[in-house]
Amino acid sequence: MTRLLLCGLNARYDHTCLAVRSLAAALDENPIHGLMTKRREWTVNDPLLVLLHRLADEDADIYAFSCYIWNRTLTETLSLELKKIKPGAVVVWGGPEAETQSEAILGRGAADFILTGEGEITLPRLLRCLTEHGRTPPQTALKALPGLIWLSPGTGQLEQNGPPAPLADGSWPFPYRDEDLKQDKEKILYYEASRGCPFGCSYCLSERDRQVRRRPLERVLQELDRLIAADVRLVKFVDRTFNLNPERARQIWRHLIARSRETGARTCFHFELGGDLLEPDDLELLSQAPSGLFQVEIGVQSAHPDVLRAVNRPSRLEVLAWQVGLLRQAGNCHIHLDLIAGLPGETFARFTESLDWVWALRPHQLQLGFLKLLPGTSLWQQARERGWRWLDVPPYEVLETDSIGFSELGRLKQIAELLERYLNVDQSCAFRFAAAHWPRPWQFLDDFSKFCDRRGLFDRALGIEERLRQLWQFVRDSRKLSDPALGQQLDLLRTDFQLMGQMSQPDWLGFWALAAGKPAQNQLRFAVRQAGWPVADSRLRFDRIRLDWDVLLRDGHVKDADFLMVYGRKESKMVLLASGPFEAGLPPYQPK
Missing domain, CATH: 3.40.50.280 (Cobalamin-binding domain)
Structure with missing residues (x-):
C-alpha cells in the first residue's frame, strides 16, 4: 500500500x-x-x-x-x-x-x-x-x-510536459466532507463557483488564464445549502469577479437571501466584486439581504485612471464610487475596499490622493496592500526592465519603483498598521470622528502615525484600552477639536470600548453612570422603572452620550443629541441592548 x-x-x-x-x-x-x-x-x-x-x-x-x-x-x-x-x-x-x-x-x-x-x-x-x-x-x-x-x-x-486540458463545465469536486464541515465550521471555508478570469491585470498570475469556466448553477445552490445546513461561520467565494455574469450572481444572492430568511442561519458569505460592474438590480437585491449575510470586497487599487490603465485594469471609477455609496447607504452589507501601493506611475503624493478618495466612500474596512511582483507576470518583466527593486524571496514585495521610494513605502507601512489597528476592527466610530477634524483623512493618518512612531507604538502590540487611550491623547494634544467635540470624542471612545466587548470601566473614559450626580441618577431610575427594565440587574450598564447614535450609524454624521445607551453582559462580553433619546425614555424591556 x-x-x-x-x-x-x-x-x-x-x-x-x-x-x-x-x-x-x-x-x-x-x-x-x-x-x-x-x-x-x-x-x-x-x-x-x-x-x-x-x-x-x-x-x-x-x-x-x-x-x-x-x-x-x-x-x-x-x-x-x-x-x-x-x-x-x-x-x-x-x-x-x-x-x-x-x-x-x-x-x-x-x-x-x-x-x-x-x-x-x-x-x-x-x-x-x-x-x-x-x-x-x-x-x-x-x-x-x-x-x-x-x-x-x-x-x-x-x-x-505541456499543460493538461482544463476541467470542463465546472466539474471540479465539492471539497468538503460532512466530517470536515462539522469539525471546521468556525473556520473560513472557501468555495469556487467559477475558475479563470477574463481580465489581464499585469500584476496577477490570473492574467494567464482568461477562460472563465462556471460550475452549473443548480449544483452551486445545492452545495451552498450544504454549507448553510452545516452552520458554517464564514464562506468566502474565491471567484475572481463574482458578478462578472450579473444575472447568475443575482440568482445566487436571491437563493442565499431566501435561505437566510427561511432558516435564520448565521452563515455569512464573502464575495469579490467588480464595483463598476454592479447594476441597479444588484443594488436593489443586495439592499434586501439580512444584515450580516453578505460581505463584499472591491479592489479599487488606485483612484487614478492612468495608473489603472498602466496595469491593464481599467475601471469606471465614477460608477464604482456611486454604486459603493448606494451599497453603504443600504447599511446591511459589510464593505471592504482595497488599495495597492507601488503601482507604476503612482507617486507618494498621488497615492495619498487615492487613500483620501477611498476613505470618502466610508468602507467598513480599507485594506492598504503593497504591490507583489510575482515571477511570471507581465509587470514583473516590466519592473526588471525599469530597474525597480523588490524582495527576491516571497512575497516579492516591492521595495522601490521609479515613482515611489523605499522610505515613502515605509511611511505607508505605518499607515497600513494604523488602519489595521483602528479602522479595520469591529468598532471604529471614534477613529473616523477624529479624522473628520483634519483637512484631509491622509493628514490625520500621517499626523497620528508620527505620534505613534515617536512613542514606539508600532514596535509592540497594543490592547484595546491602550489603543483607544493613545488615540485620545493624540486628539487632545492636537488641539483641533472644540470642547463640545472633545466631549463627543470621549463618548465615542467609550462606546467603541464597550461595543468591542470590554467589561472594565477605566477612569479616563468618563463613564457617565459612575460620575452622574444624584438628580441624573434619579432620572435614570425613573426611566428604567417606566420601561420595566430590571434596575437591580448587575448585568446591565447605562451610559449617556452627546450625539445621535442612530444618525451616526446610518449616515456617518455626528448630530448633537442626548442619547441613552443600555448595555448588557453576554458570554463575558458587553453588548448594546438598546439606545434612544434620553428624554424619550427607554423602550419596553424585552428579556434576551
Whole structure:
C-alpha cells in the first residue's frame, strides 16, 4: 500500500486550504488502487521542528504540498529537511509558487516533481504512475503525463510536459466532507463557483488564464445549502469577479437571501466584486439581504485612471464610487475596499490622493496592500526592465519603483498598521470622528502615525484600552477639536470600548453612570422603572452620550443629541441592548 499525505500550510489558524481539500475530494471520487490518502493542515506560524515531526510521524511514501507566496519559504525548508529524515519519500509540489519557480525548486532538491495546471487532473495521473512504477518511473511514463515538470535523472536537464486540458463545465469536486464541515465550521471555508478570469491585470498570475469556466448553477445552490445546513461561520467565494455574469450572481444572492430568511442561519458569505460592474438590480437585491449575510470586497487599487490603465485594469471609477455609496447607504452589507501601493506611475503624493478618495466612500474596512511582483507576470518583466527593486524571496514585495521610494513605502507601512489597528476592527466610530477634524483623512493618518512612531507604538502590540487611550491623547494634544467635540470624542471612545466587548470601566473614559450626580441618577431610575427594565440587574450598564447614535450609524454624521445607551453582559462580553433619546425614555424591556 502506497501512503500519500496531502499537506496544507495556511497563513492563519482559522484559514483552510481549498487546494488540498479539492485534491482529497478528487481522489475520493476516483480512488486509485493501492493508494491510501490522508490530508493534514497546519499554519506557517507552527514551529519548524514540530511540523517536521508531524510529517515524519505520518510515515508517508509521497508528500504533496500546495505552495503559495505565504508558505513557499517554509515549504521549501520542510521539504529539504524531510528528505534528510525520509530519503526514500517522494515530494511533490503544486500551486502558483511551484509552477513559476520550478527550475530553482527542483535544482535545490526541494521537490522531486512539480505539477502545473489543475491538480484534480494532474495529481491522480502522477500517483497512478508512482504506484505502478515506484518512486523512479521510466522517463517514457513521465513524459506521458501532461502538466508534469521534473529533472531527468541522467542529465539533470529540466523536463516539462505541456499543460493538461482544463476541467470542463465546472466539474471540479465539492471539497468538503460532512466530517470536515462539522469539525471546521468556525473556520473560513472557501468555495469556487467559477475558475479563470477574463481580465489581464499585469500584476496577477490570473492574467494567464482568461477562460472563465462556471460550475452549473443548480449544483452551486445545492452545495451552498450544504454549507448553510452545516452552520458554517464564514464562506468566502474565491471567484475572481463574482458578478462578472450579473444575472447568475443575482440568482445566487436571491437563493442565499431566501435561505437566510427561511432558516435564520448565521452563515455569512464573502464575495469579490467588480464595483463598476454592479447594476441597479444588484443594488436593489443586495439592499434586501439580512444584515450580516453578505460581505463584499472591491479592489479599487488606485483612484487614478492612468495608473489603472498602466496595469491593464481599467475601471469606471465614477460608477464604482456611486454604486459603493448606494451599497453603504443600504447599511446591511459589510464593505471592504482595497488599495495597492507601488503601482507604476503612482507617486507618494498621488497615492495619498487615492487613500483620501477611498476613505470618502466610508468602507467598513480599507485594506492598504503593497504591490507583489510575482515571477511570471507581465509587470514583473516590466519592473526588471525599469530597474525597480523588490524582495527576491516571497512575497516579492516591492521595495522601490521609479515613482515611489523605499522610505515613502515605509511611511505607508505605518499607515497600513494604523488602519489595521483602528479602522479595520469591529468598532471604529471614534477613529473616523477624529479624522473628520483634519483637512484631509491622509493628514490625520500621517499626523497620528508620527505620534505613534515617536512613542514606539508600532514596535509592540497594543490592547484595546491602550489603543483607544493613545488615540485620545493624540486628539487632545492636537488641539483641533472644540470642547463640545472633545466631549463627543470621549463618548465615542467609550462606546467603541464597550461595543468591542470590554467589561472594565477605566477612569479616563468618563463613564457617565459612575460620575452622574444624584438628580441624573434619579432620572435614570425613573426611566428604567417606566420601561420595566430590571434596575437591580448587575448585568446591565447605562451610559449617556452627546450625539445621535442612530444618525451616526446610518449616515456617518455626528448630530448633537442626548442619547441613552443600555448595555448588557453576554458570554463575558458587553453588548448594546438598546439606545434612544434620553428624554424619550427607554423602550419596553424585552428579556434576551
